[in-house]
Amino acid sequence: MNLGITTLKINKMIATHNIESISFEQNLICLKIDGKLIKLPLGTVSKKLEAANEIERNFFNISPSGYGIHWPLIDEDLSIDSLLKGA
Numbered sequence: 001m002n003l004g005i006t007t008l009k010i011n012k013m014i015a016t017h018n019i020e021s022i023s024f025e026q027n028l029i030c031l032k033i034d035g036k037l038i039k040l041p042l043g044t045v046s047k048k049l050e051a052a053n054e055i056e057r058n059f060f061n062i063s064p065s066g067y068g069i070h071w072p073l074i075d076e077d078l079s080i081d082s083l084l085k086g087a
Contacts, residue, residue, distance in 0.1 A: 017066035017080045024057050033080060038087045045086065048076040 020032040028039045029049065042050040049057060049071065056073045063070070068079045 017084075019062045019066055019069070019080065022060065022062075022069065024054075031083065033084065038083065040083065040086055045083065046076055046078060048074045052076075 018034050020035070021030075022032075023030045024042075025039070027042050027050070029042055029045055031038045031040075052071070052074050056071065059071065059073050061070045061072065062068075066080060068077055070077050
């Protein structure tokens with residue numbers, strides 16, 4: 001017998017990384033993640049970011065969980081874990 005009671009499970013998103021800053025220097029993406037400064041060549045990280053202009057590069061969203069970064073103007077997504085592996 002169903003008494004109309006619904007169980008609601010709330011999943012709390014746990015931050016995986018603290019993305020403190022993202023910037024660009026010439027052909028590098030510069031990230032401060034979990035207190036560490038990482039600089040990676042754009043050509044090895046993303047061809048889309050490498051080809052993007054300054055406005056496209058600087059318009060991004062960081063996922064609330066700290067899992068990734070999304071650039072909507074160029075439809076690019078990067079995983080923080082994969083960036084850290086490349087560092």
